[in-house]
Structure formats: structure tokens, C-alpha cells
Amino acid sequence: MEYEKMLNRLYGSLPEKTTSKERFEIPRLDSRVQGKKTMVNNFSAVVKLIGREEKHVYKYFAKETASSLTIESGKLIMNGKFYPDMLGKLFDSYLKEFVYCHECGKPDTKIVDNQGIKMLKCTACGALSPLKKI
Numbered sequence: 001m002e003y004e005k006m007l008n009r010l011y012g013s014l015p016e017k018t019t020s021k022e023r024f025e026i027p028r029l030d031s032r033v034q035g036k037k038t039m040v041n042n043f044s045a046v047v048k049l050i051g052r053e054e055k056h057v058y059k060y061f062a063k064e065t066a067s068s069l070t071i072e073s074g075k076l077i078m079n080g081k082f083y084p085d086m087l088g089k090l091f092d093s094y095l096k097e098f099v100y101c102h103e104c105g106k107p108d109t110k111i112v113d114n115q116g117i118k119m120l121k122c123t124a125c126g127a128l129s130p131l132k133k134i
């Protein structure tokens with residue numbers, strides 16, 4: 001118990017970057033605010049890398065930012081100003097929910113359909129976790 005508390009305190013005081021097992025091979029979104037719009041230049045490339053459908057990530061972003069979006073030759077164009085920090089956090093929360101295994105935290109997952117319910121299937125540990133609807 002005491003030891004656990006100590007660990008918690010230790011990890012709790014470290015900057016987020018060193019404790020998260022996330023974002024090792026996944027590139028950051030390369031975005032830029034242009035006037036009243038925000039362009040994510042490597043959107044399609046990053047989505048391809050994480051093995052998810054563009055439409056799925058797109059829907060998540062649209063819902064979370066309440067913005068209207070378009071995809072144009074691999075770029076995501078968002079209506080409104082969204083700075084890299086904010087988009088990075090948004091993308092991280094997408095990864096956490098829809099890419100990283102809810103059990104072991106590894107990104108070796110795919111989305112499978114289980115009787116109409118979308119589940120996250122981990123190829124590393126075999127866990128199957130239900131996903132939120134976007």
C-alpha cells in the first residue's frame with residue numbers, strides 16, 4: 001500500500017511525456033492556422049499509419065470541435081482556428097479510445113464489428129473492448 005502510494009506520487013509528478021506509453025511511432029499532426037481555417041497537412045498520411053478509416057477520424061474531429069470539415073487531397077481543412085496543442089490533445093484522445101488497447105495499451109489493434117457493435121480488438125493481448133459511438 002505504502003509502496004503503491006509512493007509510486008503514484010512518483011509517476012504523478014513526472015511530466016506526462018515520460019509516463020505515457022503512447023505516441024512512439026505515431027507522428028504528430030502537422031497543422032497550421034490559416035485565416036479562419038485550420039489545415040492539417042498530413043491528415044490522410046497519419047490516419048493511414050494508425051490503420052483507421054479517414055471517415056472515422058473525421059467524424060470524431062467534427063463532433064469534438066463542432067466544426068465543419070473537408071478533406072482535400074490528403075489534407076483536413078477545418079472551419080475555425082484550432083492550434084496544434086489543441087489538435088494534438090484531440091488526436092491523443094482519439095488514439096486512446098480507438099487505437100490503443102484498453103487493456104495493455106499497445107497500438108496493435110483493429111476495429112471489428114461484433115453483431116453490430118464496434119469493438120477494439122488487440123492483436124497483442126487479444127483483448128476485445130467495446131467502443132464508444134461517435
Ligand SMILES: [Zn+2]
Pocket residue numbers: 101102103104105106122123124125126127
Ligand atoms: Zn492489448
